[in-house]
Amino acid sequence: MSEKMVAIMKTKPEYGAELVEVDVPKPGPGEVLIKVLATSICGTDLHIYEWNEWAQSRIKPPQIMGHEVAGEVVEVGPGVEGIEVGDYVSAETHIVCGKCYACKRGQYHVCQNTKIFGVDTDGVFAEYAIIPAQNVWKNPKSIPPEYATLQEPLGNAVDTVLAGPIAGKSVLITGAGPLGLLGIAVAKASGAYPIIVSEPSEFRRNLAKKVGADYVINPFEEDVVKEVMDITDGNGVDVFLEFSGAPKALEQGLQAVTPAGRVSLLGLFPGKVSIDFNNLIIFKALTVYGITGRHLWETWYTVSRLLQSGKLNLDPIITHKYKGFDKFEEAFELMRAGKTGKVVFMLK
Numbered sequence: 180m181s182e183k184m185v186a187i188m189k190t191k192p193e194y195g196a197e198l199v200e201v202d203v204p205k206p207g208p209g210e211v212l213i214k215v216l217a218t219s220i221c222g223t224d225l226h227i228y229e230w231n232e233w234a235q236s237r238i239k240p241p242q243i244m245g246h247e248v249a250g251e252v253v254e255v256g257p258g259v260e261g262i263e264v265g266d267y268v269s270a271e272t273h274i275v276c277g278k279c280y281a282c283k284r285g286q287y288h289v290c291q292n293t294k295i296f297g298v299d300t301d302g303v304f305a306e307y308a309i310i311p312a313q314n315v316w317k318n319p320k321s322i323p324p325e326y327a328t329l330q331e332p333l334g335n336a337v338d339t340v341l342a343g344p345i346a347g348k349s350v351l352i353t354g355a356g357p358l359g360l361l362g363i364a365v366a367k368a369s370g371a372y373p374i375i376v377s378e379p380s381e382f383r384r385n386l387a388k389k390v391g392a393d394y395v396i397n398p399f400e401e402d403v404v405k406e407v408m409d410i411t412d413g414n415g416v417d418v419f420l421e422f423s424g425a426p427k428a429l430e431q432g433l434q435a436v437t438p439a440g441r442v443s444l445l446g447l448f449p450g451k452v453s454i455d456f457n458n459l460i461i462f463k464a465l466t467v468y469g470i471t472g473r474h475l476w477e478t479w480y481t482v483s484r485l486l487q488s489g490k491l492n493l494d495p496i497i498t499h500k501y502k503g504f505d506k507f508e509e510a511f512e513l514m515r516a517g518k519t520g521k522v523v524f525m526l527k
């Protein structure tokens with residue numbers, strides 16, 4: 180008889196999810212089985228929970244949700260080398276093909292055949308989970324599971340913040356959701372000053388201050404561009420980091436960044452965005468980076484070392500820590516209401 184485990188499963192093509200009991204899976208060739216120690220909720224999980232248009236087009240229930248994780252390897256499938264039972268691991272979520280033009284050039288973060296585990300496969304909101312061996316990242320034991328599970332979104336934040344010079348640079352961050360908050364932590368640890376954050380939610384503006392923002396602005400009540408100009412002696416910021424996906428924030432950031440400044444765009448906009456390219460990008464000679472996923476594996480080394488340095492102020496960002504999955508519905512509803520930073524389920 181096979182062993183059983185509990186898992187948060189998207190059982191039906193509708194709003195919500197269910198806590199179910201299922202068989203502990205067996206790792207196949209090229210896979211490992213991990214015991215999950217900590218797993219955190221990503222905005223993508225929320226979209227799957229809410230069953231939005233994107234989720235309807237991509238997810239095939241029944242499927243175990245979740246993709247941010249820290250765990251311990253308990254079984255290694257046939258043909259796996261270099262990973263042992265007992266290894267303490269996290270996981271890159273993009274399963275890349277290794278064969279396409281991008282992969283052949285080492286640009287795995289833009290692999291044209293990317294599959295995402297927990298999105299295109301069963302995920303990690305479970306007591307045990309399968310990880311493709313090629314996606315396993317080994318953690319030093321010094322990083323606690325509640326931080327180690329954050330490495331995947333931290334990788335998004337690291338690629339956004341560190342796409343160009345940041346130490347001693349003035350920075351505007353638009354959006355202090357979970358990813359923007361991680362971005363503030365990375366910018367602070369990397370020596371940016373001042374860090375100015377634009378965020379409509381008072382709860383999240385307060386979190387931003389706790390994480391290290393030097394100034395916070397409410398874009399719905401204040402003039403973001405004027406505030407930034409006042410803080411920067413009329414020069415504008417050196418670096419604009421977009422974490423909100425709000426078209427208005429994009430426009431304000433492009434206005435508030437200094438000519439020849441740097442822009443990193445991570446937030447995903449709801450559709451096409453209309454921008455005055457001539458005046459806001461071309462004549463300002465801006466350098467604009469689109470950010471997607473994480474560089475494999477360079478970003479992971481950076482994230483891991485930042486965590487080991489102890490300089491990332493993550494505690495205010497982890498606003499909710501649940502023991503087990505029993506209260507998963509409360510967790511998703513709080514996240515929907517914007518009343519969280521990162522939410523972590525602890526399983527050890």
Ligand SMILES: NC(=O)C1=CN([C@@H]2O[C@H](COP(=O)(O)OP(=O)(O)OC[C@H]3O[C@@H](n4cnc5c(N)ncnc54)[C@H](O)[C@@H]3O)[C@@H](O)[C@H]2O)C=CC1
Nearest residue numbers: 222354355356357358377423424425428446447470471472
């Ligand atoms: N490019 C990539 O690889 C990835 C992109 N993303 C995207 O990154 C963005 C951030 O992710 P989360 O923090 O999870 O999202 P979130 O939706 O929780 O946070 C967005 C924040 O922006 C704030 N906001 C709304 N309008 C604003 C405005 N006009 N000015 C300033 N802030 C405003 C909201 O109040 C919220 O706190 C999302 O758009 C997400 O889809 C997420 C993961 C990977």
Ligand SMILES: CC(=O)[C@H](N)C(=O)O
Nearest residue numbers: 221223272295335472
């Ligand atoms: C789709 C996701 O949620 C994932 N975090 C990513 O980086 O692509």
Ligand SMILES: [Zn+2]
Nearest residue numbers: 221222223246
């Ligand atoms: Zn994610």
Ligand SMILES: [Zn+2]
Nearest residue numbers: 276279282290
């Ligand atoms: Zn590829």
